[in-house]
Amino acid sequence: MVVLNNKADFGILVVDDRKEVLRSMSDLLGREGFSVRTAQNGLDALNRIKSDRYISLVLLDLWMPIMDGYEFLRRKKTDPDIAEIPVVVISATPPTSLEGVEKVLTKPIDLEQLMETVRRYFWSREISIRDRASATDR
Numbered sequence: 001m002v003v004l005n006n007k008a009d010f011g012i013l014v015v016d017d018r019k020e021v022l023r024s025m026s027d028l029l030g031r032e033g034f035s036v037r038t039a040q041n042g043l044d045a046l047n048r049i050k051s052d053r054y055i056s057l058v059l060l061d062l063w064m065p066i067m068d069g070y071e072f073l074r075r076k077k078t079d080p081d082i083a084e085i086p087v088v089v090i091s092a093t094p095p096t097s098l099e100g101v102e103k104v105l106t107k108p109i110d111l112e113q114l115m116e117t118v119r120r121y122f123w124s125r126e127i128s129i130r131d132r133a134s135a136t137d138r
Contacts, residue, residue, distance in 0.1 A: 010122050011035045011054035015045040015072070016090075017064040025059065028111065029118065041065055042072030049082050057121045058087045059114075062095070073100045088117055 012034050014025045022038040029036045037052060039045035041064045049055050062069035069089065076082050077100050089098060092107040103117055 010056045011037060011052060012118065013037045013039060013045060013048055013052075013055045013058045015039045015042065015058060015064070015069070016061040017041060018061075021061070025109075025114075028115075032115065032118075034118065034122075042067030042069060042075075045072055046075055046082075049076070049085065050079075055085060057118065058085060059118075060087050060089050062089060062091045063093075073098070076100065086121055088121075090114075 012029055014022055014029070014036060015038070016022055016025075017040050019040075022040070026036045026038060035054060037048055037055065039048050043066050045058065045060070046067075049058065060069045060072065069091075073087065076085070076087070086102040087100065089095070089101050089104045090107060090109060091104065094104045094106050098104065102121075105113060105117065
């Protein structure tokens with residue numbers, strides 16, 4: 001049996017090198033009932049996403065030390081275990097083109113647009129789970 005509408009099982013990984021961004025986004029998403037994990041660079045993000053099966057969406061800054069968002073996307077794409085997890089880029093300087101990204105939001109972040117984007121991925125995941133569950137019940 002699949003439990004629907006359980007935001008706590010919809011893990012969001014927020015990746016940014018600025019602690020204040022991680023804290024404010026975690027607070028906002030947490031108040032909405034989502035389970036939030038954080039990473040301060042792409043390498044930390046890859047390690048988190050590989051070890052946490054509940055991560056369903058990544059909110060990714062591009063410009064970070066150690067491993068930037070571009071390298072994170074390249075490595076994620078080549079790993080079949082995590083390649084399908086959607087990524088939303090949040091950047092002050094939006095790229096003209098970026099492969100493997102579902103959406104690009106610009107900084108400063110429009111909080112309503114951010115929440116609309118996160119909710120859309122949550123509901124599309126719930127619909128997908130419901131469809132798979134009904135297919136196996138047949």
